[in-house]
Amino acid sequence: MLATDDQILNEAEAWKRAGRQVAVATVIETWGSAPRPVGSHLVIDGEGNFLGSVSGGCVEGEVITQALDVIADATPRMLEFGVADETAWRVGLSCGGRIRVFVEPVT
Amino acid sequence: MELESLATLNAERAARRAAVLVTPLDGGPQRLVKAADVAGDPLGAGIAERLRLGKSGLLETDAGRYFLTVQVPPVRLVVTGAVHISQALAPMARLIDLDVTIIDPRTAFASPERFPDVRLLAAWPDAVLRDMPIDRYTAFAALTHDPKIDDPALAAALRSEAFYVGALGSRKTHAKRLERLGEQGFSDMDLARIKAPIGLPIGAVSPAEIALAILGEVVAALRLTSPRGEAS
Structure with missing residues (x-):
């Protein structure tokens, strides 16, 4: 079964209680045909393990990299991905949409 | 996100009650609002509307921009x-x-x-x-x-x-x-x-x-x- 976003937050709590460092990424805004709806979560631990999805696979790698920085300096970050963004050369949404992702540490 | 907020969010959902995590996007502390406490919250009307839809989303007010993470019970x-x-x-x-x-x-x-x-x-x-x-x-x-x-x-x-x-x-x-x-x-x-x-x-x-x-x-x-x- 696919993990729902609710199960993902349960898992985030369990990871944190187990002593792992955890960040939660959330899709907070979408434009055009975004692959995952607003409110979708990706949970990342300090080792780069992850659960959930914010883009169906397009930009997860970059979100995970940024999440490791968020964990390291305990400071939230706002990320934006899409064709209108210069990072599209590096990571972009093939579907042509844009998404904004908020990444925060669990403290 | 504080572990305590996350835990409350999960506990409310397990008890089949809705709850909303309010994140101010211009900084400032997050807070958790249980469905029963929405009426008394400063952002009550906006939160109530999001709860009614059962979907997470942005809330823009004169006081600032917020992201509301809406958790509703398993269907x-x-x-x-x-x-x-x-x-x-x-x-x-x-x-x-x-x-x-x-x-x-x-x-x-x-x-x-x-x-x-x-x-x-x-x-x-x-x-x-x-x-x-x-x-x-x-x-x-x-x-x-x-x-x-x-x-x-x-x-x-x-x-x-x-x-x-x-x-x-x-x-x-x-x-x-x-x-x-x-x-x-x-x-x-x-x-x-x-x-x-x-x-x-x-x-x-x-x-x-x-x-x-x-x-x-x-x-x-x-x-x-x-x-x-x-x-x-």
Whole structure:
């Protein structure tokens, strides 16, 4: 079964209680045909393990990299991905949409 | 996100209560608002609207921009009738993340062999639904064809905030059912909530196809309108 976003937050709590460092990424805004709806979560631990999805696979790698920085300096970050963004050369949404992702540490 | 907020969010959801995590996007501390406390919150109206939709999203006010993470309870599907259709319905419903309960007092039907991995209650629905009330995050489907079992459950569903109520049976069967329920004091408006014949009109023939039609109708009720069934 696919993990729902609710199960993902349960898992985030369990990871944190187990002593792992955890960040939660959330899709907070979408434009055009975004692959995952607003409110979708990706949970990342300090080792780069992850659960959930914010883009169906397009930009997860970059979100995970940024999440490791968020964990390291305990400071939230706002990320934006899409064709209108210069990072599209590096990571972009093939579907042509844009998404904004908020990444925060669990403290 | 503080672990405590995250834990409360998860605990409220497990207790089948909604909650909202409010994140100010211009900085500032997050806070968790339980469904019961929304009215007293400074962002009460905006939070209430998001809760009604059951969806996370942005809230823009004069005071600033906020992201509201809305957590609503797992959606339940309660079915009367451990029948052939239910055997197909249960695994299909699980795939779309519905929490399924099947109620049937006939122990020959309600056997774990016929229904592996499903919450199966071999009891009368009125007793079950007294202990496990139907809430606004619950869909109900009456599938036994037996008024002794379906009617009391339908009555309980109509008295609840269930976001979906459906009943199996031909138009003729359903007309008789409406008469019986009408005699119990349900108004035409109450009775109009019952989707019958049950399921989207896709020409379903086999039990699995009927299960698919039912689930399509449940998903439409869930996604095309708010959990209370008001147009969103």
